[in-house]
Amino acid sequence: MPRVIIPFPLRKHANNQREVVIDGGSLRETIERLLQQYPGFKTLNDDSVLVSIFINHKLVRTAFEKWGELSLNRDDEVTLVIPIAGG
Amino acid sequence: MISLDQAQEIICPESKWQEVLEHCRRKLAGDYLEGESRMPRAYGLVAGIQTGSALEVERVLPIKKNVRDQEPYKGFMDKVMKEHAVPSKTPFSKRGWMTDPEELKRCYEACDQEGLMVFGTYHMHVVPWKHDPLRDKPTKLDGVLARNSQLFTFIVSMVDMTRPRIRAFYEALEEREVPILIQDKALAQIA
Numbered sequence: 490m491p492r493v494i495i496p497f498p499l500r501k502h503a504n505n506q507r508e509v510v511i512d513g514g515s516l517r518e519t520i521e522r523l524l525q526q527y528p529g530f531k532t533l534n535d536d537s538v539l540v541s542i543f544i545n546h547k548l549v550r551t552a553f554e555k556w557g558e559l560s561l562n563r564d565d566e567v568t569l570v571i572p573i574a575g576g
Numbered sequence: 577m578i579s580l581d582q583a584q585e586i587i588c589p590e591s592k593w594q595e596v597l598e599h600c601r602r603k604l605a606g607d608y609l610e611g612e613s614r615m616p617r618a619y620g621l622v623a624g625i626q627t628g629s630a631l632e633v634e635r636v637l638p639i640k641k642n643v644r645d646q647e648p649y650k651g652f653m654d655k656v657m658k659e660h661a662v663p664s665k666t667p668f669s670k671r672g673w674m675t676d677p678e679e680l681k682r683c684y685e686a687c688d689q690e691g692l693m694v695f696g697t698y699h700m701h702v703v704p705w706k707h708d709p710l711r712d713k714p715t716k717l718d719g720v721l722a723r724n725s726q727l728f729t730f731i732v733s734m735v736d737m738t739r740p741r742i743r744a745f746y747e748a749l750e751e752r753e754v755p756i757l758i759q760d761k762a763l764a765q766i767a
Contacts, residue, residue, distance in 0.1 A: 490596075490657070493729055496684060497684060497687075497693055497694040497727075498613075498720060498726040499582075499692075500693075501579055506687060520720075535591075539648060541590060541677035541680075541681075543677075543681060548678060551764040557734065562765065568681060570677045570680050570681050570684070571614060571725075572649070572674060572677065572696055572762060573621075573674075573675045573725065573727070574644075574649075574653070574672060574673060574674045574675070574721040574722075574727065575619055575672070575673045575697055575699040575718060575721055575722070576661070576671065576673075576699070576714075576715050576717040576721055576724060
């Protein structure tokens with residue numbers, strides 16, 4: 490099952506785990522299940538347009554609407570990166 | 577482990593404070609590194625460990641690249657600037673810093689490898705304002721950009737470069753300031 494690497498600010502919502510294993514066949518399914526399993530990740534919903542996702546260290550540039558078409562293998566690593574901004 | 581927003585104190589070794597200052601001074605002098613956004617602003621991450629209710633700074637990571645003018649960030653940043661930024665010498669289009677996700681990922685991975693957690697960001701304020709001559713506090717804009725970040729915002733005041741200051745605020749909220757203890761590591765070990 491794909492492993493999802495959790496960004497620092499969200500780890501407290503996942504029992505301080507660095508990574509979690511999510512049973513998802515596509516990127517969309519994986520992210521949806523992640524949000525179901527860890528509702529504290531609401532930030533992902535608030536700023537979903539700005540969240541960056543990497544699959545095996547490669548930045549996903551596919552539009553959100555097509556994430557369902559991005560298949561994931563059992564040993565894939567999905568990394569979430571929440572943008573950080575300042576004035 | 578307590579939640580970051582419960583931290584009572586931030587301990588920063590003098591050497592790390594000097595690294596932040598060096599970054600700020602270099603950017604203000606226009607001395608840019610290869611691949612670095614050519615703008616006189618310093619932005620970086622603060623990482624370390626938690627000891628009881630204190631956060632100890634172990635590493636500062638200067639961020640090189642500002643993607644504020646790239647989509648999808650540009651639309652977001654332009655909107656935030658228009659709604660929340662106080663007009664100043666610097667036009668809205670030149671204000672704000674958005675970290676490059678690939679650089680941010682590399683920083684997170686480096687901290688993970690060293691067993692450190694990223695608990696804050698830093699940026700500098702340079703231009704004095706009539707109602708805030710020291711500029712050592714977060715602006716309303718800082719608060720908007722740090723909302724839900726669950727990180728500390730370290731404000732480095734470089735208004736008077738001979739007397740720089742640093743203060744830390746959870747999610748850039750003025751009422752959520754946590755004191756910073758700048759500590760000489762050698763002296764701390766003796767004590």
